Amino acid sequence: MSRCWNVSRPENGHSPDVVWQYSPLSRDERWDALGHAGATIWFTGLPAAGKSTIAGAVEQRLVSSGRHAFLLDGDNLRHGLNGDLGFDEQARRENVRRTAHVARLLAESGAVALVSLVSPYISDREAAAELHASAELPFMEIFVDAPLALCERRDPKGLYARARAGELAGLTGVGAPYERPRHPALVLRSGEETVEAAVERVLAELELRCMGVPALER
Amino acid sequence: MSRCWNVSRPENGHSPDVVWQYSPLSRDERWDALGHAGATIWFTGLPAAGKSTIAGAVEQRLVSSGRHAFLLDGDNLRHGLNGDLGFDEQARRENVRRTAHVARLLAESGAVALVSLVSPYISDREAAAELHASAELPFMEIFVDAPLALCERRDPKGLYARARAGELAGLTGVGAPYERPRHPALVLRSGEETVEAAVERVLAELELRCMGVPALER
Numbered sequence: 335m336s337r338c339w340n341v342s343r344p345e346n347g348h349s350p351d352v353v354w355q356y357s358p359l360s361r362d363e364r365w366d367a368l369g370h371a372g373a374t375i376w377f378t379g380l381p382a383a384g385k386s387t388i389a390g391a392v393e394q395r396l397v398s399s400g401r402h403a404f405l406l407d408g409d410n411l412r413h414g415l416n417g418d419l420g421f422d423e424q425a426r427r428e429n430v431r432r433t434a435h436v437a438r439l440l441a442e443s444g445a446v447a448l449v450s451l452v453s454p455y456i457s458d459r460e461a462a463a464e465l466h467a468s469a470e471l472p473f474m475e476i477f478v479d480a481p482l483a484l485c486e487r488r489d490p491k492g493l494y495a496r497a498r499a500g501e502l503a504g505l506t507g508v509g510a511p512y513e514r515p516r517h518p519a520l521v522l523r524s525g526e527e528t529v530e531a532a533v534e535r536v537l538a539e540l541e542l543r544c545m546g547v548p549a550l551e552r
Numbered sequence: 553m554s555r556c557w558n559v560s561r562p563e564n565g566h567s568p569d570v571v572w573q574y575s576p577l578s579r580d581e582r583w584d585a586l587g588h589a590g591a592t593i594w595f596t597g598l599p600a601a602g603k604s605t606i607a608g609a610v611e612q613r614l615v616s617s618g619r620h621a622f623l624l625d626g627d628n629l630r631h632g633l634n635g636d637l638g639f640d641e642q643a644r645r646e647n648v649r650r651t652a653h654v655a656r657l658l659a660e661s662g663a664v665a666l667v668s669l670v671s672p673y674i675s676d677r678e679a680a681a682e683l684h685a686s687a688e689l690p691f692m693e694i695f696v697d698a699p700l701a702l703c704e705r706r707d708p709k710g711l712y713a714r715a716r717a718g719e720l721a722g723l724t725g726v727g728a729p730y731e732r733p734r735h736p737a738l739v740l741r742s743g744e745e746t747v748e749a750a751v752e753r754v755l756a757e758l759e760l761r762c763m764g765v766p767a768l769e770r
Contacts, residue, residue, distance in 0.1 A: 367618055443663060
């Protein structure tokens, strides 16, 4: 783990005159004071695959044990930070880019950032991973893998039905592609395992990746 | 304080098909588990007025006492989340809008978000305040008030010198306006009081605004 939180200064193409402001706190001082490390857990998968359900349950377990965790739900961010973005490919990429930056800030702050976002393109998810790697922050890509037919049967928001009826263009899985992760940290098969079982696996993996920091209370 | 964190669903003009995802955790459950409330403290003022110095010192005090706090420094955000933005008026507004959203997410998560950002326009800062008010989250606008001549003498990044030499257009205070806050929660005169004294005043005001949550250890 880095000894200093200011290791990374990513893209800054439009602000060449902006000087980096150093923090008086090192990452170690921050995380030591809070008693735990920060990390980002990125849940990707088709709409209705179960990402937000599992991520929300992980968040609840972490917060209940006194650990700072926060769910960045892709849908909710589109009501706020990303409310200015549409759904064409460029807008989707910008949606992922911003979300990755917010997750990194949360992780840097010592929280566990839980991202629940379709994020259909491998290159975008790799960019999110790289953003964390360049700052030496733990990052786990978790593939919530559910067959399209199952997602369509669930369809809690009625999106698939509307896409099939021709009322909603570009829904991932129907009118737009989903690129499956190549090397995810975990694959959760939400049609075959309970939410509780999935949560246990995520927490075990998190603990493994944040070894050396205080163990999570289970 | 709100009993539920899902009270606010702001602008969503480009995503009418996106459905709000409810969290299994209420704000109270979250803040109770963490032992403290979230809030945003927004430092505004001229370049080199002392915003980041004071905000960083407040952050250090909070984190040292085990409280989750994080400094969103305007310059640093321009190396990441806001690295795609320039300095014309529209870009500056978008810079403030995004920063306000990230601060709100941090506050919602239970952290104290410390924003250090010139944010020269009253309307943008009011929008940031309103974003928090609509979610019933504590928000303090703090005006770091230093005379332009003093900021120019300090000029740690050499920006004023370059602006005066005609090499840097649109620097707030020289080539672009700064609108002074009308009703800030606090005015810190960085030319007349020490950083330590300013920090004490900020912490006292924060404690006042987050009454009913565990007192800050000083």
